[in-house]
Amino acid sequence: MRFESPTTTKAAAALLASESGVAHVLAGGTDLLVRMKMGATEPDLVVDIKRIDSLRELKVTAAGVHIGAAVPAIMLGESDKLRGLWPGVVEAANLIGSDQIQGRCTVAGNLCNASPAADSVPALIAAGAKAVVVGTKGKRRVAVEKVVLGPGRTSLARDEFIEAIVLPARAGKSADAYLRFTPRTEMDIAVVSAAINLTLSRGIVQSAKVVLGAVAPTAVIVPAAAKALIGTKLDDAALAKMVTACEAACNPIDDKRGTIEYRTKVAGVMARRAALIAFERAGGAK
Amino acid sequence: MNGVTVSAKVNGDAVQYVCPPDESLLDVLRNRLNLTGVKEGCGTGDCGACSITLDGRLVCSCLVLGAEAEGREIGTVEGLSEGGKLHTLQEQFIEKAALQCGICTPGFLVAAKVLLERNSNPSEEEIRYALAGNLCRCTGYDKIVRAVQSSAKIMRRGKKASR
Ligand SMILES: Cc1cc2nc3c(=O)[nH]c(=O)nc-3n(C[C@H](O)[C@H](O)[C@H](O)COP(=O)(O)OP(=O)(O)OC[C@H]3O[C@@H](n4cnc5c(N)ncnc54)[C@H](O)[C@@H]3O)c2cc1C
Numbered sequence: 001m002r003f004e005s006p007t008t009t010k011a012a013a014a015l016l017a018s019e020s021g022v023a024h025v026l027a028g029g030t031d032l033l034v035r036m037k038m039g040a041t042e043p044d045l046v047v048d049i050k051r052i053d054s055l056r057e058l059k060v061t062a063a064g065v066h067i068g069a070a071v072p073a074i075m076l077g078e079s080d081k082l083r084g085l086w087p088g089v090v091e092a093a094n095l096i097g098s099d100q101i102q103g104r105c106t107v108a109g110n111l112c113n114a115s116p117a118a119d120s121v122p123a124l125i126a127a128g129a130k131a132v133v134v135g136t137k138g139k140r141r142v143a144v145e146k147v148v149l150g151p152g153r154t155s156l157a158r159d160e161f162i163e164a165i166v167l168p169a170r171a172g173k174s175a176d177a178y179l180r181f182t183p184r185t186e187m188d189i190a191v192v193s194a195a196i197n198l199t200l201s202r203g204i205v206q207s208a209k210v211v212l213g214a215v216a217p218t219a220v221i222v223p224a225a226a227k228a229l230i231g232t233k234l235d236d237a238a239l240a241k242m243v244t245a246c247e248a249a250c251n252p253i254d255d256k257r258g259t260i261e262y263r264t265k266v267a268g269v270m271a272r273r274a275a276l277i278a279f280e281r282a283g284g285a286k
Numbered sequence: 287m288n289g290v291t292v293s294a295k296v297n298g299d300a301v302q303y304v305c306p307p308d309e310s311l312l313d314v315l316r317n318r319l320n321l322t323g324v325k326e327g328c329g330t331g332d333c334g335a336c337s338i339t340l341d342g343r344l345v346c347s348c349l350v351l352g353a354e355a356e357g358r359e360i361g362t363v364e365g366l367s368e369g370g371k372l373h374t375l376q377e378q379f380i381e382k383a384a385l386q387c388g389i390c391t392p393g394f395l396v397a398a399k400v401l402l403e404r405n406s407n408p409s410e411e412e413i414r415y416a417l418a419g420n421l422c423r424c425t426g427y428d429k430i431v432r433a434v435q436s437s438a439k440i441m442r443r444g445k446k447a448s449r
């Protein structure tokens with residue numbers, strides 16, 4: 001195995017392009033180094049992207065948020081401004097592992113690892129986040145939901161990697177929320193999760209996005225659930241309709257951590273609670 | 287396998303080592319630098335026995351490559367005592383009998399030190415959350431939490447006194 005730590009995105013892309021064997025980008029290493037240890041992957045080349053200065057930048061303005069791909073998740077929670085604008089994204093990212101894991105793990109790594117249970121992914125999709133992808137041919141921007149194809153699979157080409165995750169400008173009276181269900185409070189993997197992003201106008205939901213995690217091979221956007229919320233103050237009928245839509249969108253696995261029936265039911269419960277939290281955060285009152 | 291040459295700082299001292307590119311920083315610290323206070327419980331980020339600070343951030347050294355540490359500042363449990371005098375946390379772990387086999391203790395001490403630097407008066411809940419990445423097979427955690435609470439109290443008093 002070769003270890004490289006380039007200082008520019010161009011050099012990193014060139015290294016990835018030139019490797020004929022197995023090449024991996026190394027961000028926080030909290031997935032990659034575990035997989036290497038287990039023998040699940042035996043890379044010929046590891047490219048550490050943390051020495052690329054621009055990737056270490058976290059920029060938070062009302063016009064948009066730029067999260068460099070080498071920014072550890074713990075830094076998101078340390079930004080009061082980011083917590084104010086995107087509380088759901090921050091709470092999702094800060095649920096990943098322990099403080100030790102937080103000090104290393106990145107949201108881009110959480111996305112690229114492509115686990116169906118990745119905590120930050122539903123929240124990023126609900127937020128309308130885009131990934132800035134860089135390769136030998138230049139840069140492109142792609143919606144976060146287009147990055148993951150299935151468990152462990154992404155749409156990135158061999159020479160490509162994510163340089164940053166960007167969040168759009170934030171409209172007033174908007175908020176998001178993320179909830180996951182785990183048997184333990186800390187250090188566990190989501191059995192089911194839900195992210196909700198809402199914008200209100202005169203106290204009524206004007207736009208909404210509902211995303212479920214861990215109920216299918218990739219995170220699931222549920223347009224019918226969002227539609228159920230729009231034009232309402234989250235009255236019981238609207239919430240019931242949203243829950244039904246969420247349940248219909250579930251296609252979960254059946255395992256010792258949760259049966260299909262259980263995961264489907266809890267998905268609706270998580271979405272309902274997350275919607276109420278986002279509504280309240282956005283300044284809504286019933 | 288080609289070795290990687292790394293210069294870093296450990297507990298304030300400059301060190302240099304050569305390691306295979308896929309060797310963990312945990313193995314470098316224990317086997318090349320003889321800092322055996324750092325323990326391996328799981329090797330996969332779950333137990334926190336290998337906790338160190340890397341440029342001030344708490345991390346699991348089993349999930350860092352030795353090669354990544356070039357130019358970085360590493361802090362281990364060996365750096366807690368000063369001039370042979372134990373850190374308040376170390377004294378309180380002994381005082382409150384917050385250890386039995388001791389494998390988890392260095393990791394808890396490093397994690398607790400980082401917590402108290404950030405928050406000099408944490409609630410019990412905050413302590414339990416901050417130490418959720420550290421597993422202990424023996425104590426049942428209660429004595430560990432008490433030791434951190436009493437350390438925080440003593441350290442707050444010490445700060446006031448030296449002001
Ligand atoms: C103890 C423990 C607890 C955990 N708990 C959780 C949890 O609660 N929730 C959760 O969602 N996850 C959890 N994880 C998994 C992991 O921490 C997260 O998925 C984390 O966000 C991965 O980020 P990273 O920067 O460490 O990725 P890395 O390990 O560096 O990379 C992961 C994968 O993505 C690729 N990659 C990384 N960055 C990029 C990039 N910028 N461009 C292209 N490819 C890239 C790598 O090549 C690799 O294949 C846990 C892991 C451990 C060890």
Ligand code: FES
Binds near residue numbers: 325329332334336337
């Ligand atoms: S040995 Fe590193 S976390 Fe267990």
Ligand code: FES
Binds near residue numbers: 423
């Ligand atoms: S004292 Fe034995 S594991 Fe904690």
